[in-house]
Amino acid sequence: MAEKILIYYTGTIGDTIIAFPAFQMIRQTYPSAHITLLSALQGRFSATEALLKPTDYVDEFLSYTLPKHRWMRILMAGKLICKLRLSHFDELVYLARDDDRERRKRDKIFFARAGIRVFHGIDQYVSTSVNVAQRMIDTLAADGVGFPHTVEDYGNFQLTEAEKQKAGQWFDALNIPPGSIPVVYGMGGKSRNGKWPVAKHREVLRHLARRDHFFPLFFGDDTSKAEEEQMIRELRCGARAASQGFDLRESIAAMMHCKLYVGHDTGTMHMAAAAGLPCVGIFSARNPVGKWYPPGKNHVFLRHHCECEECEVPVCSFDPARCIDLITPDEVCDAAKKVIISLH
Numbered sequence: 001m002a003e004k005i006l007i008y009y010t011g012t013i014g015d016t017i018i019a020f021p022a023f024q025m026i027r028q029t030y031p032s033a034h035i036t037l038l039s040a041l042q043g044r045f046s047a048t049e050a051l052l053k054p055t056d057y058v059d060e061f062l063s064y065t066l067p068k069h070r071w072m073r074i075l076m077a078g079k080l081i082c083k084l085r086l087s088h089f090d091e092l093v094y095l096a097r098d099d100d101r102e103r104r105k106r107d108k109i110f111f112a113r114a115g116i117r118v119f120h121g122i123d124q125y126v127s128t129s130v131n132v133a134q135r136m137i138d139t140l141a142a143d144g145v146g147f148p149h150t151v152e153d154y155g156n157f158q159l160t161e162a163e164k165q166k167a168g169q170w171f172d173a174l175n176i177p178p179g180s181i182p183v184v185y186g187m188g189g190k191s192r193n194g195k196w197p198v199a200k201h202r203e204v205l206r207h208l209a210r211r212d213h214f215f216p217l218f219f220g221d222d223t224s225k226a227e228e229e230q231m232i233r234e235l236r237c238g239a240r241a242a243s244q245g246f247d248l249r250e251s252i253a254a255m256m257h258c259k260l261y262v263g264h265d266t267g268t269m270h271m272a273a274a275a276g277l278p279c280v281g282i283f284s285a286r287n288p289v290g291k292w293y294p295p296g297k298n299h300v301f302l303r304h305h306c307e308c309e310e311c312e313v314p315v316c317s318f319d320p321a322r323c324i325d326l327i328t329p330d331e332v333c334d335a336a337k338k339v340i341i342s343l344h
Helices: 013-018 020-029 047-052 070-087 101-113 132-142 161-173 198-211 222-235 248-255 267-274 329-342
Strands: 004-008 034-040 060-064 091-094 118-120 181-186 214-218 260-264 279-282 300-302
Touching: 004 020, 004 070, 004 101, 013 020, 013 047, 013 132, 013 267, 020 132, 034 047, 047 060, 047 248, 060 070, 070 101, 091 101, 161 248, 181 267, 198 214, 198 222, 198 329, 214 222, 248 267, 260 267, 260 329, 267 279, 279 329, 300 329
Parallel strands: 004 034, 004 091, 034 060, 091 118, 181 214, 181 260, 260 279, 279 300
Antiparallel strands: none
């Protein structure tokens, strides 16, 4: 049995949550191994480390940055190869979100130069499913890591009692009116293609808050702060969890006190799914149907077909993207109400 395992994976908040079933399967396959995760830093923050560090899925974290200049990248790669060689890893587990064969081939050469001789998940990308979380599991299982199975949820995040207590105290202090329904609402996100117009969000929130007694809780970062605070002022209800200084895991713990998620396809949606909430997801048609859908029951994914669907372009020439703009506020309100009714 291998004693030192290196996992290579880099991702944002949502990407990391999607990979949690794979991290858990790797630990189950190597229960006594020392597992190290190598990932690229995105800015100064590593969502992967922030979400995984308190768990027993990974024992050690290594990170690197990608310099802008080519010769600096070559120097960085050389230093990283030396560092990995000194660690004497037995095997590499490679987690990929897409079938980029050239990248996998290039990465295999890199890790071979670092002295690794046994590879998993890098020579093939196997799956009959389009869903990214399922594809990771299928690819690893086909390469000897774990067993094939259907991803039904994001698994155990091993939230600590301290994380749960902090989240619970905040939620209790909100004094949400009796009969109100606490809902995680996501109107932020980094992808312009995946953003629904603010005016439509306003219509949905007004309807759900005033007619159906939904109490919106916002977990967005600073990019959506102004819009979220404006909504809270207009509705005269709701709260921003980000103002409490919650980290990612504490935010998931806080979401566990809510009833459902409504909003964009973002990291917040995957956090809500990790908290066990049913999600009403507002999706563009940029990606294949189901690629980024979270596992779980009672979800409703709103997505419209259009002639340019599955374009996978970084930035749509339309603002907002035509496909997501086809979704109406009535569709979102009806979906949210149906999900709540189904929970009773």
